[in-house]
Every structure is written in C-alpha cells, then in structure tokens.
Amino acid sequence: MASTAGSSVLDAMPPDERRRNLLKAVVASTVGTSIEWYDYFLFGTAGALVFAKLFFPKSDQLAGTLNVYVIFFAGFLARTIGAWLFGTYGDRIGRKATLIATLLFMGVATFLIGVMPTYATLGLWAAVILVVLRLCQGIGVGGEWGGSVLLAMEWGSRKRKGWLGSWPQFGVPIGLVLANAIVALTVTLAGEKAFLEWAWRIPFLLSIVLVGVGLYIRLGIVETPVFQALLKEQRLERAPVREVVRRNWREIVLSALLRMPEPGAVLPVHRLRLHLRRRTRIQQTIPDLGCKRRGPCLLLHDPALRLPVRRDRSENHVHAGHRGHGGVGLRLLRPVPGGSACAGIHRHCALLDPA
C-alpha cells in the first residue's frame, strides 16, 4: 500500500521522542483551549455585570438594539466564520501556526475590551467597537476547537485518539471556572463600586498574561505527523472548505446534528440561574452562580468519564448521552413561571454561551 503516512513519521520517531511530542501537544492544546474559553466566558460573566450599564445605556435605543445583536451574532455567526476562516488555514498552513493565530486573535480582542473607552466618553461608537471585539472573540473560539482536538489526536496512535481528543474538551470547564473565580475575586477585593467603575477591566487585562503563557507553550510544539506528511507529499488542498463541503457535507451535517442534545445541558443551567436569582434575591452582585456550579461539576465528571470511552465512541455516545439526557430532561425541567424567564432571557443568553 502506498505509504502516505503520518504513521511513517510516527514510526520513524524513537518512542520517547514520540511520547514527549505527544505530551507537549496534549498540554499545549488543553492549556490553550482553557485560556480561550476563559476569554470567551469572561465576556459573559464580567460583561453581564457591567456592559449593560457602561456600553448600552437605556437612553440610547440604538445601543440597546446592538446589545441584543452582540448576543445573537457572537454566539452563532462568528463561530462559524471562525471555523471557516481558521479551518482553511489549518488545512493549508498547518495546525501549529493556526493554533498560535487563534490564541493571538482571541488574546488581542480580549485585551482591547479591557482598555475600551465606555459610552460615556465615546458614545455609540463604544458600543459598536465592543460588538466588533466580541465578534472577534467568537471567530477566535470558532477556529480554536478544531485545531486543538486535531493537535492532541493526530499525535496519538489509533487506539488512543478518542481519549486524547477529549482532553481539549476539558478546556471548557477550566475556562469557565477560571473566568468565574477571577471575576468573583476581583469583585470581592475591589468592591462592587470600584468593579463597576474600573476594576472590571482587570480580568480582561489579565488575559494577556494567560495568552502569553499559552503562546509560549504552543510555540514549543511540533507540527502534527499528519500535516507533516501532507506537506512532504504535497497533498495539501487548496480550498479545503469548498472541498470538504462538496465531499463530506453529510458528515458535517451529522456532526452538527449529533450535538443537538446540547440544550439538555444549556437549559438546566439557565433554569438554575433563574432559580438562584429568585431565591437569593441576588441580582447582580455575585456573578453567575449557575456557571460556578456547572464548572466544578464538569471538572469532576470529565476526567472520570473519559475512561470508558477509549473505544466505541459512537456507541458510548448513543447509549450514555442521549438516553440519560432524555430521562433527566423529562423529570427536571420545570421552567420558571412566565414573565421573569422572558425578561431575563436576553441577559442569560449573554451569560451562557454554549460550548
């Protein structure tokens, strides 16, 4: 059989060099993804507390409308744009370069949010620029996921690719917990008044430090064997997005559809948050308790659950996931009575950007 092989690159490598590269790849993908999710979730947690007041004042109707669009487009459109844009580069110039680009893209956008002049100084333009920066964050996170999964997976053997690929998924809870913890800490240390005035910028500015760490780690990785082989044999696709849509549209649609049960995780957390707001009468002070709970839960479960999934991913996926969801969904989800849910929903969308 013609050997195209990434495996030839893998096989040619001494075992401990291989192991070292694999370890580096997994660390780089998990750490980097965690940082990107920190940036992404930060907008929801810190942002929900202060952005409405500082960037979208009620007096300006246009700014108010923008606020809704932020939520809408950042979550949906921008991430797909990111997938398209960075997907192209990931298949053309390599996983490593693209992962460095997404991290930088995200880091710069987040940092700029931290130094933004507010509506008070810049008027409507402040709101517009904030929307654009949020779009950039969405694009960054949209490009990140594929790359970090590929980085971890393509360094591994066939038997372990499932387990390896699940590591970057771990970045979601890490980022979530980190974002909430740092925002909560800032609120506690600086006080509520100062947080609203200037201290909300700290978590955003802090991101540049994290991104620096992430970049340092990512610069040290070696390109995946799969891409090395593609490069060597000059088999790179010129227009990978067009080609993959033509050849594999079925797989793309099915991949998107298999994530349909996502509302099963999104909605209970919403429900929890609404419940908390009502019960504790905490309106704005404590950021996002719901997310705080969800974070540790995911943190706990994720590693444990990775164990049984090394083989038969699709079966596991079918059995465990969907059946469980359905059952729990039916028992649990009694929405909060009418009005409050409706009123809160825009803000909640901003708070909980689905992973």
Place this chain on the structure above:
Amino acid sequence: MLVFIVIALSLIPHDMQYGPQASLIAESFTGRLRYSGASLGYQLASIIAGGPAPYIATGLWAGKFDILGATFVSPFPSKSPYIISSYILVCCVIGFLATVALKDRSALDHTREYDEQEPMEAEGVRRPAMG
C-alpha cells in the same frame, strides 16, 4: 440544594457525550480536510442547537416567539413544563439518529488519507450497534 444535585447529575450524561464527541467528529474527516470539516461540523451546532435553545425554550413556554419584532404564535400548548422537556427530548432523538447515521471511522488509521484505505473500510469498519 436538591436543584444543584439534580443538575450536577444531569450533566454527567452530557459530559459522557462531550468527551468522545471531539474525536468522533474529527475522525469523520480525512487528514487534509480535517481542520475545516471538524470545525464546521462542531461550530454549526451552535447555530442549530446550543445557541437558540434559550430563545426556543422561552418561546415555547410563553406560547409565542418574538423574532426581530414580529410575533409568531406557538402551535404547542404553553405554560406546560412538559413542553420544554419534550423539546429537549426531540433534540436528543435527533442527536441519537445523527450519531447512528454517522459512519464509525474509529477503525481507520487517522494518520493516513482515507482515500487510500478503501479496502479496509469495506471489511473493517463497523456501524455502531443499535439499542
């Protein structure tokens, strides 16, 4: 407290999917198209699944949908807790069917282009068992 526990428990099955999902999606595409294909597949879900979920759930509960100023009346009974559960259940069924329909390529060598592994695909690749 009960709510916390139940929600924490409900996230277990979610994460049981979320872990393997990554490789399941990524290994569906051959190496030279993998970054593009996997990214598009994964991120498109935020348009159809996670993203609009709160809007849909709220709309179902309230019995009407407000989309950019226009109002649509929901054909389903409103103010029933089961309507939201049913929505999630429908999502799960769609997800289930999609997972079954997606060809299992875990037996293929992901470090080599899939085009060259056709014979192996014919004999070695299983579809996931049902049920």
